[in-house]
Amino acid sequence: MPDVPDSPAAADSLVRIRGLRFLRGTRVIFDGVDLDIPRGRVTAVMGPSGTGKTTLLRLIGGQLRPAAGSVVLDGHEVPALRRRELYALRRRIGMLFQSGALFTDLSVFENVAFPLREHYPRLPARLLRTLVLMKLEAVGLRGARDLKPAELSGGMARRVALARAIALDPMLMLYDEPFTGQDPISMGVLVQLIRTLNDALGMTSVVVSHDVAEVCSIADYVYLISGGRVVASGTPAELRASGSDWVGQFMHGLPDGPVPFHYPARDYASELLDGGGRS
Amino acid sequence: MIAALGRWALTVFARTGRASLMLLAILAGLPSVLPRPRLLVRQLYSVGVLSLPIIVVAGLFVGMVLALQGYTTLADFGAAGSLGTVVALSLVRELGPVVAALLYAGRAGSALTAEIALMKATEQLSGMEMMAVDPVRRVLAPRFLAGILAVPLLAAIFTAVGILGGYLVGVGLLGVDDGAWWAQMQAKVQPLRDVVNGVVLKSFVFGVVANWIAVFEGHDAQPTSEGIGRATTRSVVNTSLAVLGLDFVLTALLFGGVR
Amino acid sequence: MNPSRTVEVLVGAFVMLGLAALVFLAMQVSGLTSLGADAAYRVHARFENVGGLKVRSPVSMAGVRIGRVTAIDIDPQTFQAVVELSISSRHANLPADTSAKILTSGLLGEQFVGLEAGGADAVLKDGSTIKLTQSALVLENLISQFLFSKASEGRPETPAPAPGPAGQP
Secondary structure (H helix, E strand, O other), X not given: OOOOOOXXXXXXXXXXXXXXXXXXXXXXXXXXEEEEEEOOOEEEEEOOOOOOHHHHHHHHXXXXXXXXEEXXXXXXXXXXXXXXXXXXXXXXXXXXXOOOOOOOOOOHHHHHHHHHHHHOOOOOHHHHHHHHHHHHHHOOOHHHOOOOHHHXXXXXXXXXXXXXXXXXXXXXXXXXXXXXXXXXXXXXXXXHHHHHHHHHOOOEEEEEEOOHHHHHXXXXXXXXXXXXXXXXXXXXXXXXXXOOHHHHHHHHOOOOOOOOOOOOOOOHHHHHHOOOOOO | OHHHHHHHHHHHHHXXXXXXXXXXXXXXXXXXXXXXXXXXXXXXXXXXXXXXXXXXXXXXXXXXXXXXXXXXXXXXXXXXXXXXXXXXHHHHHHHHHHHXXXXXXXXXXXXXHHHHHHHHHOOHHHHHHHOOOOHHHHHHHHHXXXXXXXXXXXXXXXXXXXXXXXXXXXXXXXXXXXXXXXXXXXXXXXXXXXXXXXXXXXXXXXXXXXXXXXXXXXXXXXXXXXXXXXXXXXXXXXXXHHHHXXXXXXXXXXXXXXX | OOHHHHHHHHHHHHXXXXXXXHHHHHHHHOOHHHOOOOOEEEEEEEEOOOOOOOOOOEEEXXXXXXXXXXXXXXXXXXXXXXXXXXEEHHHOOOEOOOEEEEEEOOXXXXXXXXXXXXXXXXXXXXXXXEOEEEOOOOHHHXXXXXXXXXXXXXXXXXXXXXXXXXXXX
């Protein structure tokens, strides 16, 4: 493992987010988020469900536009990019979706070949085959190349999606909840894959997740997001040792604490006494 | 009440706007389909070839019923020889393009909507975007193009089969003279006014509308299982209404001035 | 056969079938075949009244179709109708004194031009005019003629409503 910097600002950052504000309808998702993703490292973004972690990835990938603030990726201001420039930039980004997002009508081989075929239509068939098998070998699924996505287990599907995401050798990999709904074994495989791919291919990785243990085992740096802003950041060890109640509750998974167990509601007793009358 | 009406109007305007913008994007993406005929062939297979059975069977029966119904009326006037004309004109001008478009909406349009909506719900479209592949060009444009090519072909097949079905009943069963059937038909049906205006032009317009609606509803669907169901229903209902409404307008424009 | 090849073949068959259907509609249903399929020559005929004759109405001789009406116009001097007939070149030996009538096929049928051969040795050529013509029968004129002739007979009978053969026109 590379040495861990004290703060990402010390390292050269690939993604720099400043004053990010984003609304979905009238609901505020982000309100002044500042975030740096250091080059060559695995950065995790964690937070309770519904805090817009996936939205953050889409903002980095330019699929959504912020209401205010800047998202700079490798020197490009993403929201200001024109369509053509944005598509050129996305060729260098890989994204692993929570659902895998495999094309159900294509075989595993064709799924991994898809980005190659789209972007290099003149690629010789032999070279294409070699590249696809290389990527499948990297995720350990070379033998599954003729299966259809419906025949794969959840973990295998996610690994195929990972092979497809790295098909174009991206500089930045975005992982959207890579560990959700995985059994312990495939979880372990994925954890290891994310780390080794990052280091072997010289990529930068962003992992969005709420699986504290898995994330802490691979992340070099962690951002905790809640209520539309960054509430804490640091190395996994720093966060675990943090004195803040909120960080403590999240990192150790306690049911009640600063984040209440109950969704905001009227007083329980008075609501029951109300007798169901509409007010 | 007024607020609700206003909200509804705003939704309608917004949907129309999104649909129009999407049509423009698809049209701009059409040239990128041409160098990749394989994409087109795959889609022609699913919207065209797979619609063929229902089109052929329906066409056959519609033609047979037309001949049966037309015969009883015409025979009263001693004009059973004109049966071919009646069958051919109703099919070529109206029933061919309209019924073929309605069947297409039910068979292929709904499938198109559901497929695109499901691709959206399973993040396949989003995934494509992140792979720097424009889903409008890669997914929507080939389907749209295949659809607008398929509808006129299906309408032509429907009409031809319908006339043959009418021939089977009229000449084979009811004993209309074979020569009179074709001769009267040829004397009254005109290639430019009826065949080109009816089968080709009308069904081209219907094809554009049916596929536009199908693709739009799929792309605009809520990415939930309920949303997909709603989008599919809406696709069929809206296409049917649009086809029937447009048919009136087109008939008035194309045939209204003649006789 | 590999699956993508099957798809290609089926799509090809579908497109061919669709085009064949269009050709069928154009040729067999709308009778495009008889238009310019073989060489034809044009002759003109003048009529006082063409009735319901239309462009593309058939031209026949002895009940056999030998051509079509290709144009109907008004002569600006005489105000007669000038009908242009296109007759198949296979029938290039029609005598120059052939006569033309506008006839109706059946009681309610369409109108067509019937030609009757004369006895001259000269033949009709491209651009010649048929001299002997008989206009279409217009039902209203027939009825009024009938009524007037009845009236001029000195009313031997009660002027009953005209028992026209077609009943109400």
